[in-house]
Amino acid sequence: PPFLTVLGLETSCDETAASVVRLTPDGQATVLSSVIHSQIEDHAAYGGVVPEIAARSHVEMIAGVTRRAMTEADVGYAGLDGVAATAGPGLVGGVMVGLSFGKAVALARGLPLVAVNHLEGHAVSARLGARVAYPFLLLLVSGGHCQLLDVRGIGDMSRLGTTIDDAAGEAFDKIAKAMGLGYPGGPALERLAATGDGARFDLPRALLGRKDCDFSFSGLKTAASRLAQTCQTDQDRADLADAVQTAIARQLSDRSERAMIAYAEAAPPDDRQRLLVVAGGVAANRTVRSTLEATAARHGFGFLAPPMAYCTDNAAMIALAGAERLQRGMTSDIDTAARPRWPL
Numbered sequence: 001p002p003f004l005t006v007l008g009l010e011t012s013c014d015e016t017a018a019s020v021v022r023l024t025p026d027g028q029a030t031v032l033s034s035v036i037h038s039q040i041e042d043h044a045a046y047g048g049v050v051p052e053i054a055a056r057s058h059v060e061m062i063a064g065v066t067r068r069a070m071t072e073a074d075v076g077y078a079g080l081d082g083v084a085a086t087a088g089p090g091l092v093g094g095v096m097v098g099l100s101f102g103k104a105v106a107l108a109r110g111l112p113l114v115a116v117n118h119l120e121g122h123a124v125s126a127r128l129g130a131r132v133a134y135p136f137l138l139l140l141v142s143g144g145h146c147q148l149l150d151v152r153g154i155g156d157m158s159r160l161g162t163t164i165d166d167a168a169g170e171a172f173d174k175i176a177k178a179m180g181l182g183y184p185g186g187p188a189l190e191r192l193a194a195t196g197d198g199a200r201f202d203l204p205r206a207l208l209g210r211k212d213c214d215f216s217f218s219g220l221k222t223a224a225s226r227l228a229q230t231c232q233t234d235q236d237r238a239d240l241a242d243a244v245q246t247a248i249a250r251q252l253s254d255r256s257e258r259a260m261i262a263y264a265e266a267a268p269p270d271d272r273q274r275l276l277v278v279a280g281g282v283a284a285n286r287t288v289r290s291t292l293e294a295t296a297a298r299h300g301f302g303f304l305a306p307p308m309a310y311c312t313d314n315a316a317m318i319a320l321a322g323a324e325r326l327q328r329g330m331t332s333d334i335d336t337a338a339r340p341r342w343p344l
Ligand code: KG4
Pocket: 013, 141, 142, 143, 144, 145, 168, 169, 170, 172, 173, 184, 185, 186, 187, 190, 280, 281, 282, 283, 284, 285, 286, 311, 312, 313
């Protein structure tokens, strides 16, 4: 057929997800289905993801979620060209559930298996919403990761910078927790910030202006958590939320600025598409998006973020990364192991 159709499975954190994606030879992706069961309610009482609860919930949900994704896609197992599953990095108990389930489907239906790096899924996620050519510069900001990547193609990415302590989403979550906002903290903090004005708070600006592309959020986390104790009114809390959001957005944009300069210098500019893509859960934040977009424009870079639904964890991005790999003949052995750590 003139296209590839791939079932993708994602179980590396707290969403059980399955999706069917179709990819044409020239890189046009169509999401035929994308089903996500969020475990947020299972973990909310603990203020964060409990690995054992997550793994058990994936076991319970994976078959039903996959069945729904297959029904909605309406192509039948015979219409699939491959099965892609997240093989890491992430909570290994959960990763094993999706990967083992994917192996079972692949074996039962005689389909190739593609083990996908979760980060590579986020890296291609903007291609689910628009035609995006390689190469591009990627800011990957999620609960577990905060990296700047030179993305030359599938399986061909190099890291320009990373966090030396917390990830950006982790900073959102921890500060939100200190403010009593519950889990996950990022979206709650963004909602609260909408009615706040952070100008009265002076938060630390880590690494600002430094020449490398690394991140650090621990100083901000400590300062904001201390200020949270002094907040008396709802307005105080909203003002602090706005200050925190602005500080995180500023750091992401300052480090991306460094990376844009390095990326543009790495080769004759005409050879390299000047495009900054942001992906991962934190890419859902509107202040983060608008700050990055303005910075990119100042450097002559275009800017793109995935559709909101594909910023946080989903299986469509895993199916697409799998399809892109399959297109290049990059399949995986059936005994591929789950990897809790797996740098790109
Ligand atoms: O990509 P993701 O779903 O999971 C990981 O791979 O980590 O990202 C989840 C992270 C959480 O830290 C969450 O608080 C953050 O993304 N997040 C946000 C927003 N939506 C999700 N952070 C700030 N603003 C948001 N609107």
